Each structure stands twice: as C-alpha cells, then as structure tokens.
Amino acid sequence: MxxxxxxxxxxxxxxxxxxxxxxxxxxxxxVIAFIGDPRNRRVHAVGAQAEKMLGKTPERTAIVxxxxxxxxxxxxxxxxxxxxxxxxxxxxxxxxxxxxxxxxxxxxxxxxxxxxxxxxxxxxxxxxxxxxxxxxxxSGIGLDLPIDSAGGGVVVNIGAGTTEIAALSLAGVVSGCGVTIGGDMMDKAVMDFVAGKYDLKIGIGTARKIKNEIGSLYENDTSEMLVSGRNVKTKNTGSAYVTAVDVCEVVKPYYLRIADAVESIINMCPPEIVGEINKKGIYVVGGGSRILGIEQVFSERLGVNVYTVEQPSYCVIxxxxxxxxxxxxxxxxxxxx
Ligand SMILES: Nc1ncnc2c1ncn2[C@@H]1O[C@H](COP(=O)(O)OP(=O)(O)OP(=O)(O)O)[C@@H](O)[C@H]1O
Ligand SMILES: [Mg+2]
Missing domain, CATH: 3.30.420.40 (ATPase, nucleotide binding domain)
Structure with missing residues (x-):
C-alpha cells in the first residue's frame, strides 16, 4: 500500500x-497529560483537552x-x-x-x-x-515568496517560545538566526508586572489573554481590561483594570530586541541582497506578529516596509x-x- x-x-x-x-x-x-506513577504512566489527555487541565492538575496526573x-x-x-x-x-x-x-x-x-x-x-x-x-x-513558502530566486525575502517568525529570522535566497538561508524571545516569555512578564503594579496575582492564562486582546506597541493606546486575581498582600480575591499602556511597557522592549536581531541579520547579507530587501520589505509571521502596531514600530526601526498577514500562525504548516x-x-x- x-x-x-x-x-x-x-x-x-x-x-x-x-x-x-x-x-x-x-x-x-x-501539551500532553499523563496519569499514573512516572515509570508506568499512561496517556490521560492530549492537546486542547490536556491544556484545559493546566493549573488544576488532579493527583497522579502530570501535564507535560x-x-x-x-x-x-x-x-x-x-x-x-x-x-x-x-x-x-x-x-x-x-x-x-x-x-x-x-x-x-x-x-x-x-x-x-x-x-x-x-x-x-x-x-x-x-x-x-x-x-x-x-x-x-x-514560512517563506507559506507566504508564497519566491524563495528560490535571488533575494527571495526576509521572514521573521515570532512564536510562543522562539523567534526565527532569516534572509532567504536561492532556496536556502543567506543569513539567519533564532533568538529565544517569544510570547510565553512576554506572558510571564505581564503576569509579574500586574503583580508589581496592582498587587494582583493573576494566572498565566489571564496574562496571555491581556497581551493578546489589548496588547499594542502604540504608547497612546487607550484600551483596558478588567481582570481578577488574588491580592498579593491580603490574599483576598481582587481585580484591576490593566491598560494597553501597561502591556506596551512590558512587551515593547522584547519586540525592539527582535527588531535589533533582524537588523543584524540584514547587515550580514551581501549588498545585492540588501538592495532586494530594501525594495521588497520584510514579512513578520507567527502568533506574536498579531500585536497591534508591529508594522509601524519595525519599519521605523529598520527603515524598510514591514508586512504582516491574516493568518500568521499557519505559514509554516x-x-x-x-x-x-x-x-x-x-x-x-x-x-x-
Ligand atoms: N494578538 C496577539 N498578540 C500578541 N501575541 C499573540 C497574539 N495572538 C497570539 N499570540 C501569541 O503567539 C504565540 C503563538 O504563536 P505560534 O502559534 O506561531 O507559536 P508556535 O509555533 O507554537 O511556537 P514556536 O514557533 O515558538 O515554537 C503565543 O505566545 C501567543 O500568545
Ligand atoms: Mg512556530
């Protein structure tokens, strides 16, 4: 067969x-959930079902x-x-x-x-x-870039755990790197920030929701979100309005570090390829590219056009x-x- x-x-x-x-x-x-003792564990749940169990793990269950x-x-x-x-x-x-x-x-x-x-x-x-x-x-193929031509394009993929950056040409990578900056790290930073500024301990899922729903790289964005958690001092339940400006303060430095890494990758390219990049711009994909204002912040920093796409998480597959x-x-x- x-x-x-x-x-x-x-x-x-x-x-x-x-x-x-x-x-x-x-x-x-x-994500996978196992049940039983570690030497003889059985699959309990996978994927979406296993993720739902994060943070509320019953006894003898391990989420990996x-x-x-x-x-x-x-x-x-x-x-x-x-x-x-x-x-x-x-x-x-x-x-x-x-x-x-x-x-x-x-x-x-x-x-x-x-x-x-x-x-x-x-x-x-x-x-x-x-x-x-x-x-x-x-990602380049998913974007329909002519990756097997000379100076095929620059792609930046901002994921949950890592950001990959490459200049593609003649079906290969001319210069590229991976940096361990991703959405997971930013979620954790949002969680710590809310605990520090509002004395409110929130879960990692709430932090991710804040970042993904009101997150913005514009410093004057006026959105806000009411979130609940536990007061870090009194241990009572509490709530606070977290603002887009808060999220910007937390996540923007990560995005600027990514932009700096993109700049060094471009600087490592031969001059003819740099010429192509200036003409064609760069593409930012991966879930992390959904943040508001990324095109503007990156293009101001890099001096080239920056493009995002409708469904940035699907480019690789x-x-x-x-x-x-x-x-x-x-x-x-x-x-x-
Ligand atoms: N609107 C949004 N703003 C900012 N980040 C977002 C938004 N939507 C999703 N994300 C983040 O995108 C990340 C998931 O992206 P993606 O699916 O590309 O990652 P991945 O391929 O699983 O991870 P990696 O490539 O690092 O292995 C998560 O951290 C998620 O919080
Ligand atoms: Mg990915």
Missing part, C-alpha cells in the same frame, strides 16, 4: 498536521509541554503526543496504522544531535520516513503542505543543505 503523506509542525505552543487534499486537519496545543524555547525538550512525551495526534487524523476506515512519510518543520540551525532527537520522535510517532526542513524556509505537492522545489531546497 502506498505511504500516506503528511506535513507536521511541532511548535512550542501548537502542533499542526496537514493532509494533502484536506489542508490543515489538526492544530492543537503541544514537551517543546521549550522552540526545541523538543522531552522527546519521549513528544513522540507519544505526536502519535496520538496522528491517530486523531486517520480516517475511520484505517484499521492498521498506515506507513507514513512526513515533511517536518524544524527550528533553524539544529545540530546533528538535535536533529536525531526529531528523527527519534517521528519514529516513535509511527512516521517511517521524515524530511526535515527549516521552519523559516517553510501551509508551506510544508505546499512542499508535499512540489517535489521539484523540495529537491532544490534539499540540494542547498
């Missing part, structure tokens, strides 16, 4: 699976987020989780686990040892043949999906490695 082909992205926040002909068939939090800062940190849990996700997307008429070939997005610049971890995870998940491609190249159907481009990318 012919192998089933899929594309997979295992992000710090979310895992996605693409099936040719069906598109993105799964996007769920990269197997990807940290963009990289797999618990290979065993990740393999089990990916296998469960694959099972979810198999059509009902599959009696046996099929032979699976996958294109997998991986963080830029992994060494051989780290790549071996991704291979082991795929094997444990039941994938018999895997082709690993840098996430940032997949859509790019991987497109590659499944374009073996010629896949071949050109693999030759560059």
């Amino acid at each position: 012919a192998a089933m082909e899929i594309a997979v992205e295992i992000g710090t926040g979310y895992t996605s699976i693409y099936l040719p002909g069906n598109g993105i068939v799964l996007r769920e939090p990269t 987020k197997p990807v940290s800062d963009g990289v797999i940190s618990d290979a065993e849990a990740c393999g089990v989780l990916l296998r469960e996700f694959i099972k979810k997307i198999l059509p009902d008429n599959y009696i046996f686990f099929p032979r699976i070939k996958a294109i997998l997005g991986i963080p830029t610049g992994l060494n051989m040892e780290e790549r071996a971890v991704y291979e082991d995870v795929c094997a444990a998940a039941g994938i018999s043949e895997v082709t690993m491609i840098d996430n940032i190249i997949l 859509l790019g991987a999906g497109k590659l499944l159907g374009d073996k010629e481009l896949l071949g050109r990318i693999l030759i560059q490695k």
